[in-house]
Amino acid sequence: MARFNFEGEPPAEQEVCHLTTTQNVIAGRWKIVVLWYLSQRTRRFNELQRLLPGISKGILTRQLRELEEDGMVHREVYKEVPPKVEYSLTPQGKSFIPALEIMGEWGKNYMEKKQNEQLDSEKPQI
Amino acid sequence: MARFNFEGEPPAEQEVCHLTTTQNVIAGRWKIVVLWYLSQRTRRFNELQRLLPGISKGILTRQLRELEEDGMVHREVYKEVPPKVEYSLTPQGKSFIPALEIMGEWGKNYMEKKQNEQLDSEKPQI
DNA sequence: AATAGTAGGCACATTTAAATAACCTAGTCA
DNA sequence: TGACTAGGTTATTTAAATGTGCCTACTATT
Numbered sequence: 640m641a642r643f644n645f646e647g648e649p650p651a652e653q654e655v656c657h658l659t660t661t662q663n664v665i666a667g668r669w670k671i672v673v674l675w676y677l678s679q680r681t682r683r684f685n686e687l688q689r690l691l692p693g694i695s696k697g698i699l700t701r702q703l704r705e706l707e708e709d710g711m712v713h714r715e716v717y718k719e720v721p722p723k724v725e726y727s728l729t730p731q732g733k734s735f736i737p738a739l740e741i742m743g744e745w746g747k748n749y750m751e752k753k754q755n756e757q758l759d760s761e762k763p764q765i
Numbered sequence: 766m767a768r769f770n771f772e773g774e775p776p777a778e779q780e781v782c783h784l785t786t787t788q789n790v791i792a793g794r795w796k797i798v799v800l801w802y803l804s805q806r807t808r809r810f811n812e813l814q815r816l817l818p819g820i821s822k823g824i825l826t827r828q829l830r831e832l833e834e835d836g837m838v839h840r841e842v843y844k845e846v847p848p849k850v851e852y853s854l855t856p857q858g859k860s861f862i863p864a865l866e867i868m869g870e871w872g873k874n875y876m877e878k879k880q881n882e883q884l885d886s887e888k889p890q891i
Numbered sequence: 892a893a894t895a896g897t898a899g900g901c902a903c904a905t906t907t908a909a910a911t912a913a914c915c916t917a918g919t920c921a
Numbered sequence: 922t923g924a925c926t927a928g929g930t931t932a933t934t935t936a937a938a939t940g941t942g943c944c945t946a947c948t949a950t951t
Contacts, residue, residue, distance in 0.1 A: 651802075658865065660875055661797075661869070661872035671787075672785065672788075676777075683928090684927070684929080685928075697909085700929065700930080701909090720916095720917055720919070722927045723928085734874065738867050742787040742788075747779075747786075749787070810898055819940095820939095826898085826899065
């Protein structure tokens with residue numbers, strides 16, 4: 640059971656393991672976008688909530704807590720009233736920025752190609 | 766409503782949109798790993814199922830269909846008995862390989878750092 | 892004749908994630 | 922006294938993702 644190998648390719652197992660690790664960290668409806676907003680600067684809780692229209696406090700809290708547990712995000716609590724909590728990327732989190740950039744680039748190209756395909760199919764008169 | 770902007774940063778909206786696009790394509794428990802296995806070579810259905818221990822036929826079918834709909838994967842059906850279906854990356858899918866590589870690299874470094882942290886916490890006698 | 896391999900389809904059950912809503916806290920201000 | 926604030930928690934509901942089991946058709950093998 641748990642046969643990850645196939646016809647002799649030893650590095651495959653490793654690579655799949657690493658990719659799965661990455662996937663587990665960024666899985667979640669909002670995490671990639673949260674990481675990107677934090678890559679720009681430190682943000683407060685309500686600021687993030689405004690930036691993510693449609694997210695609820697509960698789910699934003701969970702996404703941030705999970706990112707914190709995974710060592711991606713630092714949570715700084717200021718003992719003030721009203722409360723103030725700032726979120727920022729840890730060095731670990733910052734090391735993910737190149738991946739965010741390449742994913743953003745890819746998404747941009749992807750959308751452009753999709754739009755071209757649509758334009759092509761709208762005027763198929765040869 | 767749907768306020769994506771904050772304190773004057775026009776490119777933010779765009780970038781978030783692109784990242785969301787990417788996320789929608791790769792969201793799914795197995796998609797990243799499937800893409801990676803297909804980046805190596807063309808694979809048949811049962812081959813993929815063997816490579817992904819624990820995945821069921823139904824869910825593998827769906828992940829492949831979604832990747833196909835998103836233009837990432839090509840499905841080639843051979844009219845033979847027993848049936849033979851080969852999956853491969855489209856050019857669009859291949860364009861995602863750099864992202865896979867950077868994510869794999871990141872996951873590797875991430876795990877290494879996690880292990881070092883654990884080792885450090887196991888012998889805290891200064 | 893019975894069984895296994897191949898690539899699924901389909902209905903259903905279960906699990907997980909996300910969304911909604913109500914409530915909490917401490918201090919500050921009017 | 923009561924309202925207001927930021928940043929939550931908790932419980933409940935809903936939706937999405939994933940998994941299970943049984944079905945097909947045809948062939949080859951035992």
